[in-house]
Amino acid sequence: MTNLLNASLLIKNGNNFYVQSNFYDAIDAYRKALILQPNSSQAYTNLGNALSEVDNLDEALEAQQKAISIKPDYAIAYNNLGSVLYKQGKFNDALDACKKSINIKPDYAQAYNNIGNTLKHQGKIDTSIKFFQKAISLQPKNPIFQLDYSFALLQAGKIKEGLEEYEWRWKTPKFLLSKRHFSQPYWDGKKSLIGKKILVWSEQGIGETLIWSSCLPILSSLADKCILECQPKLVPLLQRSFPNVEVRHEDRKSDLNRNDFDFHLPMGSLYKCLFDDIIKITKPSSYLVPDPDRVTFWRNRLASLGSGPYVGITWCSSLINSERNKNMSSISEWGPILKTPDITFINLQVKNFHDDLIKARNKFGVEIHDFKDLDQYDNIDDTSALYASLDMVISHSHSPHIISSAVGTPTKLATNRIDTGDMNFLLGVPSTSIDIFLRDADEAWEDVFCLIAKDLLKLKKSY
Secondary structure, three states: OHHHHHHHHHHHHHHHHHHOOOHHHHHHHHHHHHHHOOOOHHHHHHHHHHHHHOOOHHHHHHHHHHHHHHOOOOHHHHHHHHHHHHHOOOHHHHHHHHHHHHHHOOOOHHHHHHHHHHHHHOOOHHHHHHHHHHHHHHOOOOHHHHHHHHHHHHHOOOHHHHHHHHHHHHHOHHHHOOOOOOOOOEOOOOOOOOOOEEEEEOOOOHHHHHHHHHHHHHHHHHOOEEEEEEOHHHHHHHHHHOOOOEEEEOOOOOHHHOOOOOEEEEHHHHHHHOHHHHOOOOOOOOOOOOOHHHHHHHHHHHHOOOOOOEEEEEOOOOOOOHHHHOOOOOHHHOHHHHOOOOOEEEEOOOOOOHHHHHHHHHHHOOOEEOOOOOOOOOOHHHHHHHHHHOOEEEEOOOHHHHHHHHOOOOEEEEEEOOOHHHHOOOOOOOOOOEEEEEEOOOOOOHHHHHHHHHHHHHHHHHO
């Protein structure tokens, strides 16, 4: 009896750690609980969830399977098993697990939502929407379900409806932490901004900030004054790019006591509020303006390496997890591109790339030049000037392709067909300088890279 009580206490502690995102502490607590109560299906499935959060997917899978072996009618464990399989890219197996969960518990909303996400990533958008709607009918106030539903609607081309649903993000735990609170009202897109000042604030990463900044000229034309607060490293580039906007670095210390604006708006709501104006505008080839003197500097620097064309490449994000890894590649897969003759390649990786440069040299006999004196992670202003001096950028889906296409450099984006955030209205780069090359998740990158290599040859011939 004592072991049972102590195990229950450890599971409770683990749950508290999990909610606080202290996943390693949660794992430790669940494992201690299993020492005291080896047949606790609850401890196993919770352990599996925590292991999944730290991308230990093989052990997470074993933990969920153990939970089911102990309790074969455990709907929660089947659903959690489906979540792990989804992360592993085993979508059909994930669907089977979640459907077993529903067979056991027909009103299990989370399982319906997981099926919706899995179908969405298989490209079965219309069917996924039905499962999202079922989940929402069972739990109408669940903000995570509503947010997942919003992306399915956007992917289905139901833009206005999707943008409205996207507002549910502010009720999710993740976004609640980043929400700012002011005494001034939220702008709803309807009230007149004539004679008014509006504060727009960055709510997510630098990629989203750069994409959504394209709306600033529209907003500033409606208001007497437009203020943008964003990440400090973006301030110089955005100040130069949008001279009619007052661009500042984010400072939250005095939010409730501010009196320098009349309305505020998070950047992710710009598209919803300005939708009718945005759809009337033709996409530009560029909308960000790098420092022209630094562009000249970098063009001269490139010329010192040898003849062009000069092509920047990046193959892996600096932020690594199981989800993002599916959309990245290893340098060893870049043969079709790196074997293209008479191209000067430039490294656009920001972290952990030195071994890859050696691999490229040894395997393909090509030098990928790296500018060690440029901090491409923090010095975004000078990095944008380098990108603007290049003849082409080839990238997967992370910040470099956003910066390069926004400054007007021809950009080749290699991405998964099922991860089409780059193609939807909200998260796609609003520039005509980007070409998107899609692959199916179960295919190698070779076919996509061969297509890009053909464009490289055309670039060389026209150089």
